[in-house]
Structures are given as structure tokens and as C-alpha cells.
Amino acid sequence: MVYVKRRTTHTLRVLHPKIRSRVRIPLASGECHFYSFEGLCDYKEHIALSFKESHRVDNPLVRIHSECLTGDVFKSERCDCGDQLWESIHHFGEEGGILLYLRQEGRGIGLYNKLDAYLLQEKGSDTFEANNQLNFPNDLRNYKVAAQMLKAMNILSIRLLSNNPDKIRQLEQHGIQVSEQVSTGVYFKTENERYLLAKKYKGQHAISIV
Ligand SMILES: [Zn+2]
Structure with missing residues (x-):
């Protein structure tokens, strides 16, 4: 007797990232909506903040910020994350813009x-x-998730507020057109000199240090 093993077909469920909720949260710096998402590739709780309804604007200015608890919340002098985050929040509060706040603490470690x-x-x-x-x-850090968030918000072309060339490369790989790179400020402090030098020379960040 020959036994024929029946093949079972498994249907792979492909999750298309989509917006889970959109909540108005007025900030000290201006009117803002927070977005949460479903189906992101790494299942983390990343959020997007859209200031002044910028998700409706063509080619909005976008900042992709990776979480840095020590810098963002406690204003650590070891890095410039908090300074760059608050620069964008103040700027977006006045001029509009979208902040993607990625839960990739310590460059993902x-x-x-x-x-x-x-x-x-x-x-x-x-x-x-x-x-x-x-x-x-x-x-x-992986910026595929940032591209997924933008696509879920129906945004396919952006101006990017960043000094980091890797972000542009990865966004374009994942289908987001970056029409312009807008530089952020450089926040030089005694405690972060070596950190900024490493970012410039090893991370190829487009920053000038005098
Ligand atoms: Zn930091």
C-alpha cells in the first residue's frame, strides 16, 4: 500500500501596515495629532506626530527620530538626540511637519x-x-518601518530633516522618495565631542565641526 501524504496549503497572512488610531494631542509647541499603527514589520509601538495637519501637505518635511531616553527625556550631555528632537518639535509646531518617533533606543541595541x-x-x-x-x-536601526508608517499615511514623497545619509538610502530602497535633505543643527558640547566626531567620520553624517 502506498501512502500519499496529503499536502496542506498554508495561507500566509500578509499584513499591510495601516493606521490604528489618530488622536489629537495639543502640545506646548502647537497643534498635533499622534498616530499609532498596525502591522509594522517589527511589531514595536512606533508613533508619528503630524503637526498642523502636515499629512495632507504635498512633500511634507519629515524628521525620523530614534528614541534616546537619556537624551530626549533627561537631556543627557553625552549625545545631541534631545537637542535635535526639540529643534524639530519647535520648528514643526510653527511651520508644520511630521515626526516619526521610532522605538530604536541606542541605535537599536x-x-x-x-x-x-x-x-x-x-x-x-x-x-x-x-x-x-x-x-x-x-x-x-532599520528605517523600513519608517517607510511603512509614511505609506500608511499615504505619504510617498518627503523632504527629510536629517544629517544621516543612511536614512535617505533606506527610505528610497523602501519606496519613499526624498526630494530634499534639510540639515539639522549641530549641538556641540564638551561631553559629546567624541560622539559627534565618530558620527561625522565613521557614520558619514553631514555635519561640520569647527
Ligand atoms: Zn542620544
């Missing part, structure tokens, strides 16, 4: 690992070397 990396930096490593010593690559 997480908060505790980032604190471990700071310990190594105290012993002389730069920000990228410290990640490597913890067996992480220089940068684990």
Missing part, C-alpha cells in the same frame, strides 16, 4: 546595552567601537 556601551566609552572606546565590543554592529 536597547537601553541597558546602551548604558553598558557608555561604560566602555568611559574607558576610551568611541560610540561605534563600544557597540562592536558588545558584539553589536555599528548601527542596528
Whole structure:
């Protein structure tokens, strides 16, 4: 007797990212709507903030910001994340714009690992070397999720507020046209000099340090 194993067909459910909710939250800097999403590729709780209804504007100005608890909330002097975040929030509050706030703490390695990396930096490593010593690559961040969020908001072309060429490359790979790169300010402090130098020379960020 020959047994024929029946093949079962599995239907793969493809999730198309979509908006889960849109909530008005007035901020000190201006009128704003917060967006949450469903079906994002990494299942994290990323949010988008649209100031002054900028999701309806052609080619809106967009800032993609990766979460940095120490900088964003506690205003750490070790990096310039908080300064850049608040620069965009104040600017968008006046002129409009969209902020994608990605939950990719410590360039994707997480908060505790980032604190471990700071310990190594105290012993002389730069920000990228410290990640490597913890067996992480220089940068684990993935901007595919940012492209998914924009597409869910029906935005396919943007002006990008950033000094980071990797963001433009990845967005375009994932179907978002970047029509213009608008530079952010550089926030030089005694405590973040080595961090900014590493971003400029190892991360190829378009920043000038004098
Ligand atoms: Zn930071």
C-alpha cells in the first residue's frame, strides 16, 4: 500500500501596515495629532506626530527620530538626540511637519546595552567601537518601518530633516522618495565631542565641526 501524504496549503497572512488610531494631542509647541499603527514589520509601538495637519501637505518635511531616553527625556550631555528632537518639535509646531518617533533606543541595541556601551566609552572606546565590543554592529536601526508608517499615511514623497545619509538610502530602497535633505543643527558640547566626531567620520553624517 502506498501512502500519499496529503499536502496542506498554508495561507500566509500578509499584513499591510495601516493606521490604528489618530488622536489629537495639543502640545506646548502647537497643534498635533499622534498616530499609532498596525502591522509594522517589527511589531514595536512606533508613533508619528503630524503637526498642523502636515499629512495632507504635498512633500511634507519629515524628521525620523530614534528614541534616546537619556537624551530626549533627561537631556543627557553625552549625545545631541534631545537637542535635535526639540529643534524639530519647535520648528514643526510653527511651520508644520511630521515626526516619526521610532522605538530604536541606542541605535537599536536597547537601553541597558546602551548604558553598558557608555561604560566602555568611559574607558576610551568611541560610540561605534563600544557597540562592536558588545558584539553589536555599528548601527542596528532599520528605517523600513519608517517607510511603512509614511505609506500608511499615504505619504510617498518627503523632504527629510536629517544629517544621516543612511536614512535617505533606506527610505528610497523602501519606496519613499526624498526630494530634499534639510540639515539639522549641530549641538556641540564638551561631553559629546567624541560622539559627534565618530558620527561625522565613521557614520558619514553631514555635519561640520569647527
Ligand atoms: Zn542620544
